[in-house]
Amino acid sequence: MKLNATQQHILTLLAKGQCVSGHVLGQSLQMSRTAIWKHIKQLSALGVPIQSKPKQGYYLSTPIHLLSDSAINAYLAKMIDNYRLHLYSSVDSTNTFLKHLPFYAGLDICLAEQQTSGRGRLGKQWVSPFGQNIYLSLRLNVECSLARLSALSLVVSLSICSCLEDAQVSGLKIKWPNDIIWQDKKLCGNLIELLGEAHGQTQLIIGIGLNVHMLSPELASNSWCTLQDITGHLWDRNALAARLTM
Structure with missing residues (x-):
């Protein structure tokens, strides 16, 4: 699922950090306040933290800066050839999305603002609130024995650590085998899935879940941490997603 142009415009106005009235939103988009309210409800249903104040308007309870395909492509185009970027507002799982794509000889990249059925190792739930973290999957085709890929999860973890x-x-x-922790709290995990023959072409899917902000207290717990916790500042998720891909 992707946000439509109206929803993106609403979030852009709200991202400035001020309370914006339905009247102002309606004037900007040339539509009624009732129509604005319907779009607000749709965004709220996605998990976007929009709140309202009587007689004042709407505001974001936590800041959100959306992922941008143009911004990410600007980073990737300098380093990678032959790739496709799939950016969505919401998917069930970025790994699952790539599993169902038709064959492509290059690199497929899937990013989502939210996962409704995000999962980690052994089918455990991966908490995936809207617009706060990185939910990234990569799909590529390799020709080698599956046995040679047995330590790939560790290699991916080392690569992520190096990037950060x-x-x-x-x-x-x-x-071990697939978590990155900071002060005994989970920051990042990866999920490797292999589809193919034991000795032939293999479809390799690498899923990465990285906690960047996770500002919703009801979704976080004492066993999780974020990049913001570690560094004390907000992150550019577009640049970060591109760095993880490269």
Whole structure:
């Protein structure tokens, strides 16, 4: 699912951090306040943290800066050829989405603002609130024995740690087999899925879930941490997603 142009415009106005009245939103979009209210309800149903104040309007209870395909492509185009970017507001799971795509010889990249059925290792739920973290999956085709890919989860974790350390994130540790932790709290996980023959072409899907902000207290717990917890500042998720892909 993707946000329509009206919903994107509403979020852009609300992202400025001020309370915006239905009248102002309606004037900007040339539609009635009732129509605006319907779009607000749809956004709320997606998990967008929109609140209302009587006689004042709507505001975001936590800041959101949406992922942008143009911004991500601007980063990727400098480093990668032959790829497709699939960016959605909501999917059940980025790994599952890529599983059902037709064959493509290059790299498929799926990013979502939200996962409704995000999952980690052993089918465990991966908490995936809207617009706060990185939910990223990569699909590529490899020709090698599946046995040679047995340690891939560890390799992916090492690569993610290297990427984050380059961005001045320190104190990270790897918890076997697929978690990255900071002070005994989970920051990131990866899920590797292999589809294909034992000795032939294999479809490799690498799923990465990275907690960036996770500002909703009802969704977080003492066993989780975020990049914001570690560094004390907000992150550009577009640049971060591109770095993880490269």
